[in-house]
Amino acid sequence: MTAYSVLLFLHSWGRWFVLGTGIMAVYRGYAGSSNRLPFTKADNAMGASFVGFMLLQLIIGLGLYFGLSPYGLKAMKVAGAMKDPTIRFFGMEHIAVMVVAVVIAQIGRTLSKKRLSDVQKHKTAFIYYGIALLLVLLMIPWGIWNPARPLFRF
Numbered sequence: 527m528t529a530y531s532v533l534l535f536l537h538s539w540g541r542w543f544v545l546g547t548g549i550m551a552v553y554r555g556y557a558g559s560s561n562r563l564p565f566t567k568a569d570n571a572m573g574a575s576f577v578g579f580m581l582l583q584l585i586i587g588l589g590l591y592f593g594l595s596p597y598g599l600k601a602m603k604v605a606g607a608m609k610d611p612t613i614r615f616f617g618m619e620h621i622a623v624m625v626v627a628v629v630i631a632q633i634g635r636t637l638s639k640k641r642l643s644d645v646q647k648h649k650t651a652f653i654y655y656g657i658a659l660l661l662v663l664l665m666i667p668w669g670i671w672n673p674a675r676p677l678f679r680f
């Protein structure tokens with residue numbers, strides 16, 4: 527077991543925590559704003575978990591990109607790297623869009639907390655978490671429009 531395999535394992539499984547908490551946070555934002563529900567501690571906790579797992583993925587991703595992954599910065603420095611779709615995906619597209627998604631989720635949480643009414647809090651969470659979740663779904667390597675990676679890495 528190497529440091530690389532440990533980070534890759536954590537990053538691979540981290541996706542399911544991001545997706546699980548993201549779907550719940552978006553759903554709570556939608557249901558809360560359309561049914562005019564109070565913004566509860568559970569709503570806040572779900573948003574915090576989604577943003578927290580996103581940040582964790584970012585930190586592990588940075589370790590992979592700048593340190594251990596053969597598909598990160600090392601691969602990008604080789605001549606003609608951009609012609610290889612897998613290197614282009616992990617070395618540029620994946621990280622650029624995921625960083626934007628993390629920033630959008632974080633901004634959404636900050637703005638949602640500042641809103642005065644509960645409906646506005648839910649609505650802001652729904653919009654920002656929804657956009658962040660869509661970007662994450664697009665950039666996970668499912669193997670449909672981007673490279674294939676195992677769904678469950680052991």
Ligand code: HEM
Pocket residue numbers: 534537538540541544580583584586587588590591594595596597598616617620621624625627628662666667675676679
């Ligand atoms: C925030 C949401 C993110 C999710 C859900 C996510 C998800 C994934 C998944 C599922 C893989 C494939 C892992 C495997 O092969 O089993 C992967 C690979 C990778 N990710 Fe992310 N990622 C995210 C953010 C980031 C960020 C922000 C960076 C860089 C700063 C990054 C860098 C990488 C790199 C370099 C790889 C390729 C690793 C390798 O195969 O050597 N990821 N990511």
